[in-house]
Amino acid sequence: MKVYGRSCVFLARFSHTVSANCLPVDRLLKIDQKWKTETYSNHDLNNEGSKKQITKEKMYILSMFPYPSGSLHMGHVRVYTIADLLARFYRMKGYEVIHPIGWDAFGLPAENAALERQIKPEVWTSSNIVKMKQQLLAMNVQFDWQRSITTCSPTYYRWTQWLFLKLFKHKLAYQKYATVNWDPVDQTVLANEQVNSEGRSWRSGALVEKRTLNQWFLRITDYAHELNHDLDLLSGWPDQVRTMQRNWIGESHGYEVLFQLDDENGTQLPVFTTRPETLYGVSLIAVSKDHPLSIKERNTNCHFRDFLDKQAENAHDGYQLNVHARNPLTHTVVPVYYAPYVHNDYGTSAVMGVPQHNSADLLFWKQMGSPNSAIQVLVSENEGNETQIMSSNCGKHSFLNYKIAAKSVYEELSAKGLARKKTNYRLRDWLVSRQRYWGTPIPIIHCPNCGAVPVPEEQLPVTLPKLDKFSRDLSVFRNSKAYKEWCTTICPNCGSEAQREQDTLDTFVDSSWYFFRYLSPNEEGVPFQKQLAQKYMPVDIYLGGVEHSILHLLYARFFAKFMKTLGLWVDDEHRNEPFQRLVTQGMVHGKTYLHPKTNRYLKPDELVCKDGQIRLRDDLSLEPAISFEKMSKSKHNGVDPMGVLRTWGSDVVRAHILFSAPVDKVLNWDPNTAVGIKRWLLRVVQIAEQLQGSNTIEKVDVSQLSQTELSLLSELTSLVARAEDNYASRLGLNVLVSDLMKFTNLLTKCMKEDQVRPEVAHYALEILVRCMAPMTPCVSMECWELLRCPGSVFDAWPKMQLNIKKPFQERSIPVQINGKKRLELNVSSDAQMSEEQVIARLKDLKEAQKWMNGQTIEKVIIRPRIINIVLKR
Ligand SMILES: [Zn+2]
Structure with missing residues (x-):
């Protein structure tokens, strides 16, 4: 009865509850200013706080580093908020957390922006x-600033060059003539994806x-084989991304099949086929x-040369070669054509044309004037049956199932x-040359005697030439005296x-290896210390946009596997993933306003708010x-x-972003709905203010708790478990x-x-604000102070002192409505x-109402394991 005896005291305290709306608007902003980290710290965040017990386990949390365009966008706010709360959560759990940030600072946009503003790219960057x-500080994101790297800094690109030389030494970097898309305005090569359907550059037009x-x-x-097969190990990746990589x-x-040519030597011609x-x-x-x-x-036929010279870009017609x-199987002799649809890099760059079974082959065969008869090889087993068998045209293989025939043909040949069997890849070698200034110089010297x-x-790094003036026209730039001086050097081999x-x-x-450098950002003798890579790699959680799902991730995986070739990082357990x-x-x-009649996008100044309604x-x-x-x-x-x-403060923005959509789904940013989050955070602060001066319970003694307190703390126990699950594994933020x-709400x-x-209540709030701390650090710290709790709210993840059982055990019991199982009821066991x-x-349950459809209940039969409901007909 103690409980009720005491209640009179705090009845008075709680009776004058202030509505959250009445609190001053800038209360949260003040809290934000008070607790936000104002400067970027240059020390190890893992060692902050005296009470913190660091376990031996590491947690490397990496977000894709930004391109320094000058301003963050909402996508950045979203990804860094998630990364930050994970880092804070794992630190509270006692992990040694690595949470770095850096700058992906080379590239064409910096160069163009610098040119437009007439300043050097390095100054602009x-x-x-x-x-x-x-801006990152304004978001209250805690990074390991002391690990920060910038890719355009010579201390970084020295090692990018070093890795290039290692690739060169291992014959993994090579030079080749290639036909490329050339942008005459930007003076650079463009990837196919950067050329639009009209054949214009996406950037310069x-x-x-x-x-x-x-x-x-x-x-x-x-590395194609490894890159493909090791995707099987990556169960922590979204399936969609693994599929994209696999397809890429x-x-x-x-099979590679040898045809024999009718030339003077009887040369064998390897042809790739899957069938x-x-x-x-x-x-x-x-x-x-x-x-x-x-x-x-x-080389021998001027008509063919003419034909190629005159051939239009996307022409389909071929040319019969002399x-x-x-055919090694049928011994039939067939013509050989040059055909534009055969890719230079595909298989052996020679394919068999089977017009009856391949639409591209059929089109080409017709284009060439149907030079011979097209032979049907496969037929359906019988009408309406999908199974394919060999036709009567196939000698001893006639009428066999096509798979059996394929095996037999292969074995015979x-x-x-x-x-012979052959594995083929769609993946091509990676073209890394860029004809631009603002990038890592390729550390190669061309000697008239020794070649590359x-x-x-x-002598590394080969630093970029310092130029007074810089022109968009690459030829002007490359003809400058300074550039020529930079270019001219001595061959390290022969001295010419x-x-x-x-x-x-x-x-x-x-960006293919920056996550290694974070581990040894100031290292001078090697790109990174092997022992640190062995300790902290692989990255445990990598966060970023799905738009980098193919190229960046593939290149980074390639480099990580190459690190094993170099012996710089060896992780057989994870196959160097x-x-x-x-x-x-x-x-x-973003919230977008359209004209209701014309569907034209409307500018903010074309809209007004009248009686709470947005109007034109x-x-x-x-x-x-x-x-x-x-x-x-x-x-x-x-x-x-x-x-x-500025309007909402960082805690509201962070919680609102997390609340508005599941992590992997599109988030529709509507600031108006942040009001709900603001009210919630204000209420939490308000409860803390009300509890100021009260003590907490040192130890939860179940026998001393009232039914409501027991119920509240049992709810709290399951909240802590769910919160941990949602931070750590599920990411259901x-x-x-x-x-x-x-x-x-329950506590209120x-x-x-x-x-x-x-x-x-004090005890419950302490635990609640610790659960909130990774996502709303400022409000949590403010409450911690109001409650006069010792140490920092971040010192440890809450552990419930006692394993509090629910006041009653629940079990679920199936409910049949008119003989069919429709739902389950949770009942006290x-x-x-x-x-x-x-x-x-049942009246309270929507689901039950749906099945009962307004009909009255005639009979309820309760059995220990089932409840039967009979409705009036
Ligand atoms: Zn030389």
Whole structure:
């Protein structure tokens, strides 16, 4: 009875509960200012706080590093909020957390922006970095600033160059002539994806030219097999991303079959196929433009040269070469064509044309005037049956199932040495040459005597030439005196005058290994210390946008595997996979207003708010149509994170972002709905203020608790477990915010109704704010102070002192309605329910109402393991 005796004291305290709305608006902003980390710390955050017990376990949390464009966008706010709360959570759990940040600072946008503003790219880049650091601090994200790296700094790109030289030494970097998309305005090579359907550059809009240049490639195809098969190990990655990678690598298993040419030497021509049984239907052989047969023809036949010169970009017609090939299975002789649809890098760059069974082959065969008869090889087993069997045209293989025939054809040819199994990949070698200034210089010297010679390691870094003036026109830039001086050097091999490589590296090379450098950011003798890589790699959680799911992740995996080749990081357990868990956060869409009649995007100044309704300024009778779309200038729906942070404070913004959508889904950013979050946080602060001066319970003694207190603390126990699960494994952060809000409501209700003693409420609030601390650090720290709790709210993740059982054990019991199982009811396991209780419970359940559909209950039959409901007919 102690409980009720004491209750009179705090009844008075709780009776004057202030509504959250009445609190001063800037209360949260003040808390935000008070507790936010104002400067970036340069010390190890793991050692902060005296009480913290660091376990031996490490947790490497990595977010994709930003490009220093000068301003953060809402997508950054989202990803860094998630990364920050994970880092804070794992630190509370006692892990040694690595949570670095850096700058992906080379690249074309910096160069173009610098040109437009007439300042050097390095000046523009470093001023942007300063701005963006301030913005990250405004978000209250705690990074290990002392680990920070910048890819355009010579202390970093020295090691990018060093790794390039290692690739060169291992014959994984090589030069090759390649036809590329050339942007004459930006003076650089463009990837196919950067050329639009009209053949114009996505950036400059210029008509793209084809040029043949000697370019540097990385032989990523040597790792294709590993890169494909090790995807199986990455169970912590979204399936969708693994599928995208698999498709990009495009492993296919097939056969190389040897045809014999009718030239003077009887040369054998290897042809790749995945379907050897279709050898019965080959009408022609098609080879690519760079196939040796095409090259030979080009050198001997001026008509073919003419044909190629005049051939339009996307033409489909081929050219019959002066050679024939004999089919190794049927011994039929077929013509050989140059065909534009055969890719230079695919298989052997020679394919069999089987017009009856391949639409591309059929099209080409018709285009060439149907030079011979097309033979049907496969037929359906019988009408309406999908199973394919060999037709009557297939000699001894006729009428066999096609799979059996394929095996038999292969075995027959392989026994004669005319076929072998071959794995083919869609993945191509990685073209890394960029004809730009603002990138890592490729550390190669071209000597007239020795060819391409690597710059000696001790001469690294090859720093970028310092230029007074810098022109968009690369030829002007490269003709400058300073540039020429930079270019001219001595061959390290023979001492002759030689020229430096002028191309710089694709920025994807810089970002392929940065997560290793974070571990030894100031290391001078090696790119990173092996023992640190052995300790902290692989990255435990990698967060970033799904748009990097293919190229960046593939290149980073390639580099991580190459580290094993170098012996710099060896992790056989994870097969040198660098990222154990991948979290791809969804995009942030902005609220977009459209004209209701014309669907034109409306600018903010075209709208007014009248009687709480948004209207068109020009015609107040019209309401705009509202949608959520990808943020862009043309849609006038961009959101400035700094404005949002100033209005709401970082805690509200963080919690609102987490609450608005599951991590991997699109988030529709609507600041108006942040009001709910604000009210919740204010209520938490308000409870802490009310409990100021009260004590906490040192130890939970179940025998001393009232039924309500027991129920509250049991709810709290399960809240802590769910919160831990949602932070650590599930990442159900929207659910977590809603759980925390619900508990706050429960606590408020118990206190209002005078059902808990202050010390129990105090204890519950302590635990609640510790659960909240990773996502809303400022409010949690403020409450911690108000409650006069010792140490820091971040010192430890809450452990419930006692394993509090629920006041009653629940079990679920199936409910049948008119003989069909429709739902389950949670009932107390030790009490028998009465008919009235069952009916009352069903009335509260939407699901039950759906099945009963307004009909009255005729009969309720309660058995220990089932409840039967009979409805009136
Ligand atoms: Zn030389």
